[in-house]
Amino acid sequence: MIEQLGRHGARVKDLRRRIKHRREDEVIVDGRRLVNDLVRWEVPIRELYLTPELAADSVTAGWRAVALNIFELEPSVLADLAPTRSPQGVLAVAEAPRWPKWSAERGVALWLDRVQDPGNLGAIVRSAAGLGAASVLLSPACADPFAPAAVRGSAGAVFRLPVEREVTVEHAVERLRAAGGEVWASGAEGTPMSIWRPAEPCLLLLGAEGSGLAPETAEFADGTVTIPMNRGIESLNVAVAAGILLQHLRR
Numbered sequence: 001m002i003e004q005l006g007r008h009g010a011r012v013k014d015l016r017r018r019i020k021h022r023r024e025d026e027v028i029v030d031g032r033r034l035v036n037d038l039v040r041w042e043v044p045i046r047e048l049y050l051t052p053e054l055a056a057d058s059v060t061a062g063w064r065a066v067a068l069n070i071f072e073l074e075p076s077v078l079a080d081l082a083p084t085r086s087p088q089g090v091l092a093v094a095e096a097p098r099w100p101k102w103s104a105e106r107g108v109a110l111w112l113d114r115v116q117d118p119g120n121l122g123a124i125v126r127s128a129a130g131l132g133a134a135s136v137l138l139s140p141a142c143a144d145p146f147a148p149a150a151v152r153g154s155a156g157a158v159f160r161l162p163v164e165r166e167v168t169v170e171h172a173v174e175r176l177r178a179a180g181g182e183v184w185a186s187g188a189e190g191t192p193m194s195i196w197r198p199a200e201p202c203l204l205l206l207g208a209e210g211s212g213l214a215p216e217t218a219e220f221a222d223g224t225v226t227i228p229m230n231r232g233i234e235s236l237n238v239a240v241a242a243g244i245l246l247q248h249l250r251r
Helices: 010-020 032-040 058-066 075-081 118-130 148-153 169-178 238-250
Strands: 002-004 026-030 045-050 069-072 090-095 108-112 135-138 182-192 202-206 223-226
Touching: 010 026, 010 075, 026 032, 026 148, 032 045, 032 058, 032 090, 045 058, 045 075, 058 090, 075 090, 108 118, 108 169, 108 238, 118 135, 118 148, 118 238, 169 182, 169 202, 182 238, 202 238
Parallel strands: 002 069, 045 069, 108 135, 108 202, 182 202, 182 223
Antiparallel strands: 026 090, 045 090
């Protein structure tokens, strides 16, 4: 059953508040492709909001079949609510994933230091998921990985790869050391990536946009790995650097 909502109803007001201030147990998703992915990945959809056109379209039958609650909103209302600039007539409230902590027994994990741009954070998670990382650990000052911009930047990968929040470098390194692994920092004047062969399990420390890793954080590493640069370019976007390093490790 589809419930029709008005612009000024209590549920719409509540949804607007939740979009601005996300609840810890839910993720707001908009866009047809992302909602398709939620259904394909069997992510529980608690609430589904559709325009009348989509609510009557057979293409959304799969969405409606799995959503716990379905609501219909006028296009102008849904467009006003949607966190993206190009709303597509659908918004879903999904259950936030609950991942176990990385055991550090195998694989490569990323630890991100103060990455505050949600788009960058999402892009890193997307690369990490696609290139075989085991987990992404976030320092206390990182952006919310389940904010709308981060979910879009990750192309939904935040639902596919374990992401841990509020992890200090001390705790991340302690976990890795207990498993007998290596800790590496990404930075300048280190081991050239071409000859970098870290043992697994491995924790790779990546710094914030612009400032890089804090010096006191880099001291936790066994070594520094450097991506060779040309034409006087000193550094790369953190998401690009993460993808290059992870691809190198796959070889």
